Amino acid sequence: MNSSIYSRLAVTNLKNNHKTYIPYILTAALTVMMYYILDALSRNESVGWQDVRLVLSYAVMVVMVFSVIFLFYTNSFLMKRRKKEVGMYNVLGMGKIHIAKMFSVETLITAAVSIGAGIAGGILLGKLMWLVLLKILHYDVNMDFAVSGTAAAHTLMLFSAIFGMTLVYNLWQIKLANPVELLRGGNAGEREPKTKRLLAAAGVLLVGFGYYVALTTESPLQALQLFFVAVLCVILGTYALFAAGSIALLKLLKKKKSFYYETRHFTAVSGMIYRMKQNAAGLANICILSTMVLVMISTTICMYMGMDDILTTRYPREFEVTCFYPDGEAEEKILKIIDEEVKKAGVSAKAQMGYHYGGVATLKKGNEFKIAVDGDVYSGKPDIYELEMIPLEDYNALEGQNVSLKEDEVLLYNPDKNAEKMGNTVWIEGVSYKVLEELEAFSLEEKNASRIVGGYYVVVKDKEQIQEFLNAAYERLKKENPQLGTIEVQYKACLDLEGAKEDCRRAEAALKERIKKEVPDSYCDGREMERETFYLLYGGLFFIGLYLGLMFLMATVLIIYYKQISEGYDDRERYQIMQKVGMSKKEVRQSIRSQVLMVFFLPLAVSVLHIAVAFKVITKLLTIFNMVNVPLFFSCTIATVAVFAVFYAVVFGVTAREYYRIVG
Secondary structure: OOHHHHHHHHHHHHHHOHHHHHHHHHHHHHHHHHHHHHHHHHHOOOOOOHHHHHHHHHHHHHHHHHHHHHHHHHHHHHHHHHHHHHHHHHHOOOOHHHHHHHHHHHHHHHHHHHHHHHHHHHHHHHHHHHHHHHHHHOOOOOOOOOOOHHHHHHHHHHHHHHHHHHHHHHHHHHHHOOHHHHHOHHHOOOOOOOOOHHHHHHHHHHHHHHHHHHHHOOOHHHHHHHHHHHHHHHHHHHHHHHHHHHHHHHHHHHHOHHHHOOHHHHHHHHHHHHHHHHHHHHHHHHHHHHHHHHHHHHHHHHHHHOHHHHHHHHOOOOEEEEEOOOOHHHHHHHHHHHHHHHHHHOOEEEEEEEEEEEEEEEEEEOOEEEEOOHHHHOOOOOOEEEEEEEEHHHHHHHHOOOOOOOOOEEEEEOOEOOOOOOOOEEEEOOEEEEEEEEOOOOOOOOOEOOOOOEEEEEEEOOHHHHHHHHHHHHHHHOOOOOOOOOOOOEEEEEEEEEOOHHHHHHHHHHHHHHHHHHOOOEEEEEHHHHHHHHHHHHHHHHHHHHHHHHHHHHHHHHHHHHHHHHHHHHHHHHHHHHHHOOOOHHHHHHHHHHHHHHHHHHHHHHHHHHHHHHHHHHHHHHHHOOOOOHHHHHHHHHHHHHHHHHHHHHHHHHHHHHHHHHHO
């Protein structure tokens, strides 16, 4: 056979199947473009911020995995529609080797157009996306943009490999099938499936376990450990429920005569039962992708919009300095530097305080605290508590009190607003203390629900008592970590600054520079000083959240489109037969509408349910990122769901119109 015939056949086939191939090529090109842009950004040396580059590099890996799965999955839709056509070629005398050559040319054309357009689009839009990233990060730099040849080469190799793998898979499918199977390929799966009770039960158990974890997890560290397990269970359970649970539900509807024997329900339910085996994966994919879009966009928008809340949570005071090995001279020096630099910057200090403290992590059981080793701390146990001891002299100075304590007496303060009272006695590392008073308020920390790890402030008689406790902690911890240095009572000075943000930032920078030089073994934190760092990290997450959200949204739309097109061709013959046996066009249209509405909005409803159940555990995870503004997250989630639902309905309207046109 003349080699040019393969090219002509390939071009003709692509034209004849333009309704399925044009969306495929467009989305493949968009996927290529988005991968190139992200890879180029992650390789750009002018992105000098390590956190941002790390986030971008992780996102590149996510897009890489997504591209492989997505292009393979959409390719399966194309092959399903092409099987009958390929079978016809085979029956008419074209050998499988010739069909393979034709498919190779088609794949070459598709790959060349998709990869070429994608890389070209990435180069054209790369600078725009870079500027968008800079705007989100609130960072001004001299733009040094260049086309990344390395990123282009990597993109070319990756997507050439993906298209090559899809071609091999398609040829393998053709090789294994005989012409009769290929001719019937479009109608595969038309037998009524059996109710798979075990699979349905497994789906219920998996989703139930995921929901249980989401609803019962209280500790942010536990949420971090269990969240991904719960997500995996819900994903697997969702697939199982759509595959087996949906069939069981449809068969229950079939048994309900008052519902089933209505004309529009009769044809819709019976049609869905017969095709649910092939529908299940598509519906589950739409559901999972929709959930991912909603979670990514709502959380990243919330963190970005709540930046001021995050900074206030992370830095309750505008500026803090900690001296690890204090003496009277070092403490006086810190206070003198603060006074001088605050005046020099033209801002005023308020709520200034200084105090000594000693703290370690402990395991709390009832009213007993025992020093925790590293294995306990990193286990994420809910009974890990930070114990911070403060001498009575400093407490009285902070609170303007004149309290007296004996050596076996303490004052307790738990900043958790939901904490229960401890009682009259506590044991700290085996020593019994009488609780003279459990405080309702303390200057160092207001009552809140934002702590990642629980904690107690313990006011004791003097610094010597604190040092004894720290010495005991050192003896316990050095057995596990021989390199551990001594643990000493530390000194902390903190204050708020009042003035213009730029003046406050300048004051904080000057304070940090001088204290670092003049006071050895000290560490400084400043809210305005760290604002830029937080915008870099959270802005990077916001950019990636929107970026990946849009990519998953694109995948959702394409899967919905292919599902509607595929079902339209499958249903056309069936509805034509129904019209021939007496069903009116109006009844056919009502039946179609009933089926499409039931199938189309089920994934959206389930994804909203997933989000609603996961809301609590997501708020716990956000606490790790210092986002404790639950009302803001709730508002962002509601707004995201509402916008997505409107978009989903628009996609439904567009694809349903195409479905009606095919069936009608």
